[in-house]
Amino acid sequence: MLFLVVASLRERKAAFAGAFLALFCAAALVSAGGTLLQTGLRGSIAPERYAGTPVVVSGDQNVHATKKKGKRKAKPIAERAWIPADLAGRIRALPGVAKAVPEVTFPVTVGGAPGWGHGWGSAELTPFTLASGRPPRGGHEAVVDAAHAGAEVRAGGRTYEVVGVTTRNARHQATVFFADEEAHRLAGRPGLVSAIGVWPRIDVSAALAGTTALASAGDARGRVEFPAAERSRVKLISLGGAICGTSLLVAVLVVSGTIALSLQQRQRELALLRAVAATPRQLRRMIGREALAVGVCAASLGAAAGPLPAAWMRTRFVALGAVPENLHLVSGPFPVLAAIGATVVAGWASARLSARRIARIRPVEALGEAGLAQRTGPGRVVVGVLVLAGSVVLTIVLSGLSTEAAASPVVVLTALLWTIAVALLGPPLTRAALAVLTLPLRASRAGGFLAAANLRFASARMASVVTPLCLLVALTSTILFSRTTMERATTAERDAGTVAAHTVGPRVPAEAARALREVPGVTEVTEVVRTTVRIGLDKRSAQGVTAGAGTLDLGVTAGDLGALSPGTVAVGEGLGRRVGDTLSLTLGDGTPVRVKVVAVYARTLAFGDLTFDHALLAAHVDDPRGTVLIAGTASPAALTAALRPYGLRLGSGPGERAAGPDAEAGLVAMGLVIGFALIAAVNTLAMATSERSREFALLRLAGATRRQILGMLTLETALVALLATAAGTAIALVTLTAYAHGMTGGPPRPSTGVHLGLVAATAAVAVAATLLPARLALRRPAL
Structure with missing residues (x-):
């Protein structure tokens, strides 16, 4: 059996190369999503201004509630939590406390850019010392950090005189110091402070009893100093989970289609193995081991490459302002191992499921490929109908969701579930659609006649090609136009309401x-x-x-x-x-x-x-x-x-307000999944075409010219692209209609021009991915 596995891998390189590429991309995406997820769970933010403070006391940055079964849950709040100023006195009274220094934090403008102001009394939290000048004394004086020497300082609608410059600066924030009394006035929080620094490192919980204040030490001080960075960790958890889940679903859909196409191309080979006494179980084991061999190799390389797209996404997130620069990726073995395990299992399970019916063929069917190719098993139809019913239910659920947090993950899942239903029911649906679409071709010239005959005969193969193209159109349209739907509805309300x-x-x-x-x-x-x-x-x-x-x-x-x-x-x-x-x-x-x-x-x-x-x-x-x-x-x-x-x-007027950084970050993350769908579509088309070299050779021997064969392939691909884009558009329209109903109460608002461009681009990619391998195949001798 091992000999057959090795021989199959060696002799059918093109077929297994397609599966390898699909699994490689899937593993890379899952590993990248896992890296973001791990960063969200374990990432830390190093303190800067609090670097010289052993313990920092601050407010609780979460709201807590008891859910069902008495389980406590916490969610982050949007702003900085403040604490009573008199806590500093209670902390100083504790045995062993040398000093407790309170501070306030408020927004300022430094050199036209945003920064943060504090009282000069809290400069020792870092510590900041003067390189030149003197401390601020009056209400119109300020000290700037070393990176902003000479910059204009504005706070509370007033311009301040810079009287000193510090020896250092915080890398990720502009820091300005004012006289303590002026700082409290600008903060506008009487009786409250943003944090208290404590020396030395000591347990201060006794002084915090009865309050919501928390004590932080080590890297936890960075979370207090940069509350926005802490909230970004939560965003990375949701984004990483979305990428992992979506990538796995797309991978299962793509890999199962790729392997099914590969097995269709090996029908004669598998039937001949049955003729020499190979049992169905042996065939299934052989196919499963082939998938394992390809999957382990592809998943290992793809998972190892996963940190590269993760680093690219983080760079984009930082540029968009969705993630702070000082929140760095956390690398580790878990995302890589999880990606390898998930991808290998997905590939192996897809191969075993695809092999079930193939392995039951009779030896005499080696010469009856047409009959085998046209049948769709009852199990697949039943599962397809169940998935279709699930798609309808999920669409109804989506139409009732009215918050972005709830609807965003469901809208992509709905489109994917509809695509899976189309993939499962693909052969009979494709056969019926192509029977109608090929009618005008039957009376045309040689290229059109050959295209019509091929499409009628190889409907199963064409269904495997339709699925990734349909996925590409459905996924891209859903992601892009869910955003335009919200933006246009929001703009219309803002214009009418302002x-x-x-x-x-x-x-x-x-x-x-x-x-x-x-x-x-x-x-x-x-x-x-x-x-x-x-x-x-x-x-x-x-x-x-x-x-x-x-x-x-x-x-x-x-x-x-x-x-x-x-x-x-x-x-x-x-x-x-x-x-x-x-x-x-x-x-x-x-x-x-x-x-x-x-x-x-x-x-x-x-x-x-x-x-x-x-x-x-x-x-x-x-x-x-x-x-x-x-x-x-x-x-x-x-x-x-x-x-x-x-x-x-x-x-x-009301002005245009750009989409927030979180929405832009989500689009970047889903853009990689769309790229995966594009690669899968090109991969499947190239694979389906390259395996037809024997067919092309027979057509050449029968008198067909290269031009006629290429014309046949162009017509085939055009009809397949038309069918796929129609199905993908219908899936996106159904999904977006439900999404718009729940979120805006109105119809979806796609961009017609963008959608036509997407359809044209999909058709162009499909034709290119078909004709390029066909030209290479036609260069070979006809015999």
Whole structure:
């Protein structure tokens, strides 16, 4: 048996090369996703400003809740959690504590770029020392780090005089120091501090009893210093898991099709083995061992290459701002071993399943390949119908999901499940479709006649080719147009709901908003700040607007938005709340509040699930500076003059808001999966064509010219591409319709031009992947 396995691998290099490539790409993607997942689980962020502090006391960056069966769960909050300032005194009172230094953290602008300000008293947390100048003493003085010497410092709408420069700088953050009293004023959190540094390293839990404060040491200090980096770890967990799961499903679909095609091309060989007394079990074992041999080799190489796409994705995530630069990839054996194991098992299982019917053929069927190729086993039909039913159920579920976190993974899974159903039911569906599509070809010239005959005879082979092309179109359309659906629906709501004449932003200080209110002709200035809050453990988008908000039309369906105050909230229709209800939630910095619902509105895509009074939300975000909307008849010149002291520019209308970094990062991650689907499609087409050299030789001997054969292949591929793109488009349309119904309440909004380009590109790739190996095969002698 081992001899047959080795002989098969040696003699059918093209067939096994196709399976090798598919398994290699699958293992590389799974390994890359596993690397991101491992980074999310085990990645650490080295402290910079807290590098000289043995212990850092800070607020809990998670909200906790008890779920079913008494299990406690935690979810990260969106902003920095603050702690009572008097904790520093309690910590100093502990035996063994040498000192406890509190600090505050607030946003500043350094040289036109964002940075963070602190009180000079907390400079020793690093420690920062002066290279030149002196410490800040008055309310208009600041000290900058070594990387920003000579830069202008702005905070709270004011420009500060730089009186000193430190000897060092933090690598991943611009750091500015102010007089302690001024720093607390700019932070705007009376009685609170962002962290407390403790010397030496000692257990301070006794002083923290009864509070939500936590003590951190070692690398955990970096998580306190960079809370956004800690939240990025959670993003990497979800992205890595999505890549692994999607890649495995695509791999099973692609590899099973590739192996099935390979076995179809070996029907005569396998039948002859049966004729010389090989049992079905022996054939299955031989095919399984072949798959194991190819799978182990391909998966090992692919898994070892996985860190390369993982590093590329991390680089892109950093460029997009979805992941901080100081969160580095964590390498280890687990992603590689998991990728090898998952890919090898997927390849072996696909081979064994594909071999079940092939191994039962009778020896006399060696000369009856047509009959074998046209039959579809009842088991496959039953499984196909069950998967089809599952696709319908999942589509219905998707149509009821109204949050991005819930719908995003389901939308890709739905498209994949529909594609699997098409793949399982492919031969009979392809046979029926090609019977209709080939009617005009039967009366055409030699190329068309030959193409029609081939398509009717080899419907099983064509079904194997249709599947990866269908997957490519369905997956790409679903991923691209789910994004355009949300963007266009959001833009439409924002355009309809923003009635302001001008906008300014982002990061507009309150002082600039006050200056705009004093410009003649301005009737209203609305400050808008955005964040996310938690209702229980569910994350919801929120905005805070100043009183009146006459520049916004949220589409209020009940209540009065004018009644908004610090103790109230307006909610989107999707939350299922009514006017007068009381809502308990956790603000972005972990502060629990109870607010009364005073209005319900419809335009949640553009304006968030909840709308608060600006004063309430701004007091609980890291950066209270936001966007400003201006209504009235004031001239642009007057508005521009009012903004000039703050270094801001005037905009017009609602403006376009680009997709967030998380959405861009998801598109990058899924782009690799789309690339895998593209490689699989090219691989399958090239494999299906290269194995037809015997057929081409017979056609040449029968008098067919190279031009006629290439014309035949072009027509075949065009019809197959037409069938695949139609099926992929239908799958994407069904999936996107359900997605749009749940998320926007309207129809999907694809880009017609992009879709036509995708169809044309798919057809071009299919033709190229068919004709190039065909030309190589036709160069061989006809005998």
